[in-house]
Amino acid sequence: MHPLATATGAGAPSGAPPLVVEHVSKSYDADGHIVPVIGDLSLTLSEGEIVAIVGPSGCGKTTLLNTLCGLLAADTGRIRWHGRDIAGQPAGVGYMLQKDLLLPWRTALKNVMLGLEIRGVPLSDAEERSHVMLDQLGLHGFADHYPTTLSGGMRQRVALARTLVNEPDVLLLDEPFAALDFQTKLLIESDTARLVRESRRSVLLITHDIEEAVSLADRVIVLTKRPTRIKAVYEIDLGTARTDMIAARESTGFSDYVRRIWADLDVGR
Template structure:
């Protein structure tokens, strides 16, 4: 059974003056443990698609299914990581990690033990009682990821989580986070405007068209000899071929 399934999903925004068609006839199936990247022209509705999968928004037409059931509200089985880390400066790193658990009414002793275990596992243990202002941008995003993992979601939605970082930090963090999420065996959907990042991190790259947006191409990303790390993928011959194809596909929709 597919973990996530979008069936003929369309979305329109209505205002007093006009109707805007954002998404049209989206059909997409994602299996358990897959890592999917979504790319497309600016303003095509990539983040809107994540909002539909999270249950924050409802489609105008069609259905979103999670774990075989129609989704009509937010699900505790889904976690969301945004572009901005949204850490509370007046709370320590550890206290920030417990925010989601507090909101969901989870056992806080268990959540704290899980948070400390994750901090230690991913090299952040010594910063548990630091203030977020003492952390670098990359460290803050790592904390934001751990905060998402503390609530034990089965599906992670990542909305351009590296876009505010400098290029070197972005490369390092995408490598680290990809490794963490594969180790945790999560199903992941990453929205990014960076083709290189999409190819380096994902098992599949979904290319969306300009508005009204639909799925135009679905690329299976494979490498001879098995999947290398995100950093190593950029040195493989397959990487250049995927980049060229996806770039051409996006160019067609930008200039169409």
């Protein structure tokens, strides 16, 4: 799998959650020394659910995502996508990273179209779908701009459009907003929440930003240090629409969730 190209899954068993992880572990061999990274981790991602994962720096969050999507093989355990054991890289999954990975010789429109081109979608259809997605993400009028002429926030919107235009069932997001300024981050978080919730997509978000996790997610999973395991799970109920990041941050209970998750992370102790 690559963040530039995804395909929509088909033929999934009826009623199966998009992702089920059972007792997965993963270690690395570092010069003959086995370094455990993930230790006996289980989770479920339901249809239409946004789940955020937070944990101490270096605890293995990116390794976890890479294992879940088949870029790395788990040592033990079981990973099922739509009820089927993982075999290679699953269909219907979009993977977006912190770096936008835009191709500098392609315009914004052509970058968004890339995955569709790889899948053989007719050119006119690919162009129309990509224009619509750019417009939905506030980039009307920028289709013919090259990445070097775009701000960091605009480039990340193009990367998000490139992921969403393929209509993935599930989005794996690895700190995609971490490098953005606060205002731009809030705007793109709101756009992302609106688009994925309208389409009932599922999202697994890795982030180091607790406020981002609480404002975006239906559920926040807190990981331990390596070998990482699940330390706590929070069901987030803010009593407000979950597409407005300012409203979410101003809601009753938001600060309490943030304080409790921060305490669970046990940072610096």
